[in-house]
Amino acid sequence: MSMQTFNAWGRVRRLDLESAPLVSRFDDLPLAGMSAATVLPFGNGRSYGDSCLNEGGGMLTCRTLNHFIHFDPYSGVLACEAGVLLSDILELVVPQGWFLPVTPGTRFVTVGGAIANDVHGKNHHVSGTFGRHVRRFELLRSDGGRWLCAPDWNAEWYAATIGGLGLTGVVTWAEIQLRRIPGPWINVDTIRFGSLSEFFTLCAESDQDYEYTVSWIDCTGAGKRLGRGLFMRGNHCEGAPDLPPYAAKAMTFPFAPPISMVNPLTLTVFNELYYHKSLRRLSRQIQHYQPFFYPLDGILEWNRMYGAPGFYQYQCVAPMQGGEAAIGEMLEAIAQSGLGSFLAVLKVCGDVVSPGMLSFPMPGVSLALDFPNCGDRLHELFARLDQVVAGVGGRLYPAKDGRMPASLFQSGYPAWRDFSAFIDPRFSSSFWRRVTELA
Amino acid sequence: MKKILIVGAISAIAEATARVWAQQGDYLFLVARDAQKLAVLAEDLRVRGAGRVETYVMDANDYAAHAPMLDAAEQALQGLDTVLIAHGVLPDQAACEQSVELTLRQIDTNALSVVGLLTLLANRFEQRKAGVIAVISSVAGDRGRASNYVYGSAKALVSEFASGLRQRLAASGVTVVTIKPGFVDTPMTASFKKGPLWAKPEKIAAIIAKACDSGGGAVYAPWFWFYIMAIIKLIPEFVFGKIKI
Structure with missing residues (x-):
């Protein structure tokens, strides 16, 4: 043992x-x-x-299940074992003109993890969740049974396992459909906005023409500054830009300090500087895909920044109906508490249907925010946020959660009872x- | 493009090194005991870009199988220019202390089978006056310690044999590389508590690939083990007998 x-x-x-x-x-x-x-x-x-x-x-x-099985550079179909990291896939396929169909904000997740949490990314409004691009996979059960699962083969096991939090068995390998790209570069617009309604207008304007959209939002801004932030939108860059080859830099956060480095002082300074980092309202640039999709992967072990007590992330999605008001209410509560961090992300999710019984995204607006673990005060704030989410018919993301009450999970995921039948004993x-x- | 033979190809360090070579488009001939694991690795290396991958099932303790395996490798790849000998097991030291048979079997696997392969390879490469022979030894071979001297003494034999071979073959232009990894996070060491001295197999693999290109010697992986082992070797016997490391 x-x-x-x-x-x-x-x-x-x-x-x-x-x-x-x-x-x-x-x-x-x-x-x-x-x-x-x-x-x-x-x-x-x-x-x-x-x-x-x-x-x-x-x-x-x-x-340890980290082997590629096959890759067809003409069709972009890739099969690999479930322990392969998305970063391994990118390293293999980007030079051959292919990209992940959907990627979360870190490339250091396994394919099995991406399926089990049915992850989503900046292109949710176009491509939906990761699970939609999984052509098939094998599910290995504790009784030795092996189930080949696909949208049209053992479809109910396919739907249970995607977003199934690893509870239905082990995914041993999966086959995914990649998407073509002209190269590793992204055309990025960064637009400053001053309020939530401006944010929603920008989304409505951009979602049709831009494959990737996401926003950073200043969670310290109360009153007049409530809901200010930066809206980022991008598309894969056609043709080869006249830029030097990208040199990836990675540093490692060396150790976890006894207390969090994220506190009201560092937070206010960071947010103020970040919001004003460009003088113009709109700035345009060409970025390599790594800093665009994975800004935090450049600092390995960044989670140590929150010190020995660790941190929580709160990620919720609220349906479009009532979503704007709910997000506003939550931002107000967070700003008043002074407990948030600079990693606050706002994203409008599209109406592409998620394939999993317990998939997180729904048409609406998603807010994600890290909080240094500071005990009771934080849990009081969470309880307040929970009320808003439940009131508007939203839900929290299990992949990010370490504390949601059972009642909120069960109201957010009414399929959970049916799902239980698929859990491996x-x-x-x-x-x-x-x-x-x-x- | 190189033509490379790897013995013990499904060990974690060998697998990571094979991936470095596959990315460069090299030709690979993989040898191990388990045909299914070889097939899985071969698929992976083809996807990663290896120009060619062949597999061969052999138990390194079967000395009679060594020469036919080398023939098969040279035939399949139409020549050989680099060989990595990577097989080995980490014995249960306490069990070995109670069993002559088990102890000798571990020495056989970790040392004698390597010596057998090196002897055959040395003569083949010496005739051709070219080639790189890399062998994975261990820092454990630098000084016998109570906690794993069965493994350590086998690796000491490998290190010293390779050292002599390096000197002998220098005149023929054949390179002999001895890799001495420290703590590596592999299935072989899954039950150990990991600390800051531990390295990933990918790190060791990069060191091996570089050492094969840049011409030989005994290489500590990572480098800081040279200093750690230098200190451990300097401890006088009357102190060494009283401490636990």
């Missing part, structure tokens, strides 16, 4: 758990040598809260027990 220390990305909890690696995709799950009653697959640990942890249970580490997670058993 082998023990290993597991951390989620938020670093709020650190657990010593029994673990076993998946050595080959052809082997059965290594359950025979494990004493834990339940297990959970673990990829690269980029989920923020407890959806990737299984306290008191066992972990199946999947990064040997699988469980801290998150799942928290949002279902306590009800």
